[in-house]
Amino acid sequence: MKEALIQKEVLILDGLCAGFPARRGEVRVLDHVSLSVPKGKITGLVGESGCGKSMTARAVMNLIRHPGRVTGGRILLEGRDLLSMRKKERRMLQGREMAMIFQDPMSSLNPVMKVGKQVDEAVLVHEHVTHAEAKRRTLEMLEAAGVPDPERRYHSYPHQLSGGLRQRIMIAMAMVCRPKLLIADEPTTALDVTVEAQILDLMKEMSAKGTAVLLISHNLGAIARVCDDVSVMYAGKIVEQADICTLFDRPRHPYTRGLLSAVSSLRDGSEVLSVIPGHVPNLARLPAGCSFSPRCSCRGKECMEKTPEMREISPGHRIRCLWEEPGKKPGEKELETEGLAAE
Ligand SMILES: Nc1ncnc2c1ncn2[C@@H]1O[C@H](COP(=O)(O)OP(=O)(O)OP(=O)(O)O)[C@@H](O)[C@H]1O
Ligand SMILES: [Mg+2]
Structure with a gap:
C-alpha cells in the first residue's frame, strides 16, 4: 500500500525546513513544509510575495543560495531521499528526472548561444546520443512547445x-x-x-502525458485554470491544502479566503489591490502564535498564543488554524467564492 503511494507521488516534501543564518540563530524561511506532487497532475503552490514559494522550489532543485540551507525534513523523488544521497548521485538524478523553469527565461538562457543549440545541450548532457539525434529531439520538442517554424527558430538568439x-x-x-x-x-x-x-495549456498537456508538475504562482486565476490540487503558503508554512474545487468552493483558512476575495474584487472591476489588511510578517520577527493572527479578522486570544498544527478537516482538505469553524465567525455567512474554479 505504502509502495503504491510512493509510486503515484513523484515528489513528496515531508516536514521540509530551510533557513538563513542570522545574528541570533537562524531565520527559518521554510517551516515544516509538507506536500506531494503526483504523476500526471498539476499541483499548485500559491501565496503572497516572500512566503517561501521559490525557496521551496530551490530546496528541491538544490539551488538555495549560500548561506541559506535546508535544515530538516525529507525530499523524496519517487521514494528516494534526495537529502541523504551523495552529491553526485543527486546531480545525476536531478538532471535526468527533474527540471525547473523560472519566471525570467532571459536569466536562464545563454544570450550568445542559438536557442536550438541550448536545447541540444540539455539532451547531450544527459543522454548518449549523436548531435543529429539531439537536434531531431530539439526540433520535435520546440514543435510540441508551440514554437512556430522550429527550423528557423532553432537558429535564433534569445534576444x-x-x-x-x-x-x-x-x-x-x-x-x-x-x-x-x-x-x-x-x-x-x-x-x-x-x-x-x-503556456498553461502546454503545462496541462505535459501533465496529461504523465509529468508531475509543481506550479508556483501568486496568480490564483492561473492556479484555478490548470491545477488539480493546491497548497496555500503563508510566512514559510503551508496553511491550507485541498483539491482545486474544494479550495475555491469551500476555502476554510482566513488567509485563503482573503486571497480569494482579493481575486473576486479584481474580477468585479473594483480597484482593490489587497483586501487582506497588513502585510506578510518579517520572518526574523514572527508574531507569537499563528503567524497570520495580526492580519486575521477571525483571531481570538488563543490565536496569538498557540501555534496551530496542520489538521485534516475532510479527506484531503487540511488547514492550519485553531478555529473549530475556521474563517467563519459565529453567525457569519459563507464567502461567495463558488464558480471561480470553473473559469
Ligand atoms: N539570501 C537571503 N537571506 C535571507 N533571507 C532570504 C534570502 N533569500 C530569500 N530570503 C527570504 O526567504 C523568504 C522566502 O523567499 P521566496 O523567494 O521563497 O519568496 P516567494 O514566495 O517566492 O516570493 P515571490 O512571490 O516574491 O517570488 C523571503 O522572506 C525572503 O526574504
Ligand atoms: Mg518567488
Whole structure:
C-alpha cells in the first residue's frame, strides 16, 4: 500500500525546513513544509510575495543560495531521499528526472548561444546520443512547445525572440529529457494573458502525458485554470491544502479566503489591490502564535498564543488554524467564492 503511494507521488516534501543564518540563530524561511506532487497532475503552490514559494522550489532543485540551507525534513523523488544521497548521485538524478523553469527565461538562457543549440545541450548532457539525434529531439520538442517554424527558430538568439517564445524555449529545454517532475516557478508572470493561457495549456498537456508538475504562482486565476490540487503558503508554512474545487468552493483558512476575495474584487472591476489588511510578517520577527493572527479578522486570544498544527478537516482538505469553524465567525455567512474554479 505504502509502495503504491510512493509510486503515484513523484515528489513528496515531508516536514521540509530551510533557513538563513542570522545574528541570533537562524531565520527559518521554510517551516515544516509538507506536500506531494503526483504523476500526471498539476499541483499548485500559491501565496503572497516572500512566503517561501521559490525557496521551496530551490530546496528541491538544490539551488538555495549560500548561506541559506535546508535544515530538516525529507525530499523524496519517487521514494528516494534526495537529502541523504551523495552529491553526485543527486546531480545525476536531478538532471535526468527533474527540471525547473523560472519566471525570467532571459536569466536562464545563454544570450550568445542559438536557442536550438541550448536545447541540444540539455539532451547531450544527459543522454548518449549523436548531435543529429539531439537536434531531431530539439526540433520535435520546440514543435510540441508551440514554437512556430522550429527550423528557423532553432537558429535564433534569445534576444531575437518575444518573451512568450523564450518561455516556450525554456519549457522545451526543461521537457526535452522527459523529466518525471517539472517545477515551474511563476512561468507566466512576465507574459500577456493570451500567451499565459497558451503556456498553461502546454503545462496541462505535459501533465496529461504523465509529468508531475509543481506550479508556483501568486496568480490564483492561473492556479484555478490548470491545477488539480493546491497548497496555500503563508510566512514559510503551508496553511491550507485541498483539491482545486474544494479550495475555491469551500476555502476554510482566513488567509485563503482573503486571497480569494482579493481575486473576486479584481474580477468585479473594483480597484482593490489587497483586501487582506497588513502585510506578510518579517520572518526574523514572527508574531507569537499563528503567524497570520495580526492580519486575521477571525483571531481570538488563543490565536496569538498557540501555534496551530496542520489538521485534516475532510479527506484531503487540511488547514492550519485553531478555529473549530475556521474563517467563519459565529453567525457569519459563507464567502461567495463558488464558480471561480470553473473559469
Ligand atoms: N539570501 C537571503 N537571506 C535571507 N533571507 C532570504 C534570502 N533569500 C530569500 N530570503 C527570504 O526567504 C523568504 C522566502 O523567499 P521566496 O523567494 O521563497 O519568496 P516567494 O514566495 O517566492 O516570493 P515571490 O512571490 O516574491 O517570488 C523571503 O522572506 C525572503 O526574504
Ligand atoms: Mg518567488
